[in-house]
Amino acid sequence: MKSGSCPKCKATEVFRNPSGTRMSFKSGRSYMESSFDTYVCLGCGYMEMFVNLKGEDPNRVEDMRKTWKKIAPKG
Numbered sequence: 001m002k003s004g005s006c007p008k009c010k011a012t013e014v015f016r017n018p019s020g021t022r023m024s025f026k027s028g029r030s031y032m033e034s035s036f037d038t039y040v041c042l043g044c045g046y047m048e049m050f051v052n053l054k055g056e057d058p059n060r061v062e063d064m065r066k067t068w069k070k071i072a073p074k075g
């Protein structure tokens with residue numbers, strides 16, 4: 001998506017929200033707010049969101065490591 005091409009339908013109708021997206025979500029027992037870079041394909045509706053790690057509080061990133069389930073790579 002970041003390259004401008006949709007990985008699902010291969011369309012080049014990919015757009016990014018220039019102002020970013022702020023969302024609150026539960027992490028452990030409390031709620032956190034983070035900034036996301038959001039991409040959407042207007043060809044098929046597929047959407048991807050990426051935490052904006054450059055602007056993120058390092059303590060929040062560490063909290064995600066401690067409280068979220070890590071997905072093991074397949075292979």
